[in-house]
Amino acid sequence: MKASEIVNKVIEKIAKANEALKKIVSGGFPFVMEEVELKANVDTAGIYVHSGNTPVCAVARVGDPLLVLREIEGEIDHVVSSTRTAVERRSKLKAECEKLVAESKAIEVAKAAVAAQNMPVDVLGHCDEATAKAIVAAAQKAVKEANRGLGLAFGRAVDAMGGLKAAKLYVHGYAGGLVVTANGKACMVTRFPKSGSNKTLEKMLTFIASDVAALNENRRRYMAEMEKALLHEEQLHTIAKKLDEASEQLAACK
Numbered sequence: 001m002k003a004s005e006i007v008n009k010v011i012e013k014i015a016k017a018n019e020a021l022k023k024i025v026s027g028g029f030p031f032v033m034e035e036v037e038l039k040a041n042v043d044t045a046g047i048y049v050h051s052g053n054t055p056v057c058a059v060a061r062v063g064d065p066l067l068v069l070r071e072i073e074g075e076i077d078h079v080v081s082s083t084r085t086a087v088e089r090r091s092k093l094k095a096e097c098e099k100l101v102a103e104s105k106a107i108e109v110a111k112a113a114v115a116a117q118n119m120p121v122d123v124l125g126h127c128d129e130a131t132a133k134a135i136v137a138a139a140q141k142a143v144k145e146a147n148r149g150l151g152l153a154f155g156r157a158v159d160a161m162g163g164l165k166a167a168k169l170y171v172h173g174y175a176g177g178l179v180v181t182a183n184g185k186a187c188m189v190t191r192f193p194k195s196g197s198n199k200t201l202e203k204m205l206t207f208i209a210s211d212v213a214a215l216n217e218n219r220r221r222y223m224a225e226m227e228k229a230l231l232h233e234e235q236l237h238t239i240a241k242k243l244d245e246a247s248e249q250l251a252a253c254k
Contacts, residue, residue, distance in 0.1 A: 005065075006047070006061075006065050006068060006069050007040070007042055007047065009069055009073075010040050010047060010049070010069070010072050010073075011040060013072070013073050013076050014038045014039070014040055014049070014076060017038050017076050017077075017079065017080050018037055018038055020080050021033065021036050021037065021038070021079075021080060021083060024036075024080070024083055024084050024087055025083070025087060027087070027091065029087075029090070029091060029094045029185070030086065030087065030090040030091075030094070030185045031052075031083065031086070031087065034052060035052040035053075036051050036052050036079070036083050037051070037052060038050070038051050038056070038076060038079065042061075043236070043237060043240035043244075044061075044239075044240040044243040044244055044247075045060060045061060045236045045237070045239040045240035045243060046058050046059055046060050046061055046233075046236040046237075046239075046240065047059050047061060047068070047072060048233055048236075049072060049075065049076065051079045051083075053160045053161065053162070054160065054226060055160075055226060055229035055230055055233060056075050056076065056079055056229075057071065057072055057075040057229070058229065058232050058233040058236050059071055059072055060236060090185070090186075090187070093186045093187065093188075093189055094185075094186055096186075096189045097179050097186040097189050100174060100176055100177050100179065100189055100191065101174060103175075103176045104174035104175035104176040104177070105175075107175040107176050108175050111175070127176075127192035127193055127194060131192065131193070131201050131204075132173070132175075132192050134201060134205070135178065135190075135192060135201070135204055135205065135208060136171060136173040136178055138204075138205045138208045138209060139171045139173075139178055139180065139190075139208050139212060140171045142208060142209050142212035142213065142216075143169045143170065143171050143180060143212055145216075146169050146212055146213070146215070146216035146219075147168045147169055150164060150167050150168065150223070151164055151167075153220075153223075153227075154167075154220075154223040154224065154226070154227045155227075156226070156227050156230040156231065156234075157223040157224075157226040157227045157230065158223070160226060160230060161183070161223075161226075162183065166182075166183040167182075167183075167223070168182070169181070169182050169187070169212070169215070169216070169219075170182075176191055176192060177189065177190050177191035177192050178190050178192075180212065180215065182219070187215060188211060188212070188215055190207075190208065190211070192204075
């Protein structure tokens with residue numbers, strides 16, 4: 001199989017995969033098509049596939065052509081499968097976030113109505129303000145730690161994700177709970193407890209810290225993989241440049 005045939009096969013595979021991706025992300029959350037659309041490019045050293053700005057694979061154009069093609073096709077299949085899983089899982093988070101926001105608006109209205117009657121808002125049975133503030137503060141502290149050093153540790157990945165603003169986590173507090181987002185999209189939704197006892201608050205603070213830490217670990221693992229893939233791309237591009245320069249020098253010697 002010639003190099004041009006491999007590229008054509010990859011293009012065919014990508015076209016089919018993009019059709020599947022269009023259906024998977026048709027709901028618009030957590031991805032729109034441009035964020036996951038597969039594209040390929042080639043140079044003298046390798047074949048490169050991206051999903052949006054995320055590197056999928058960078059395969060050197062050496063060895064058995066069929067093995068090269070099989071590797072690329074396997075990575076493309078993985079993108080389709082993992083995108084489907086992410087959409088199914090995170091769509092539930094979107095619905096949960098919208099529900100929390102709606103509930104929080106209702107709580108604010110109820111609190112205002114009770115306050116207008118000079119009655120204590122705790123008669124509503126919602127989390128008291130001090131407890132809610134403590135929980136939000138704990139989440140902000142955990143997120144601040146999670147965001148620390150992202151640019152230094154994963155510079156290439158952060159740039160590919162759209163910069164630090166897109167890569168960082170953010171906390172949004174509501175009357176009924178809080179939401180942690182990344183690039184404007186919910187990745188964690190938590191409701192405040194009804195009871196404001198010290199024991200309940202302690203458990204909630206521990207839960208928040210643990211949940212954000214787990215989220216941070218997953219994101220950093222993803223960024224580390226992206227960083228490694230982008231570095232590999234750079235190395236292949238550098239080799240391609242040297243090969244092209246060598247070919248030009250040889251051509252000049254004719």
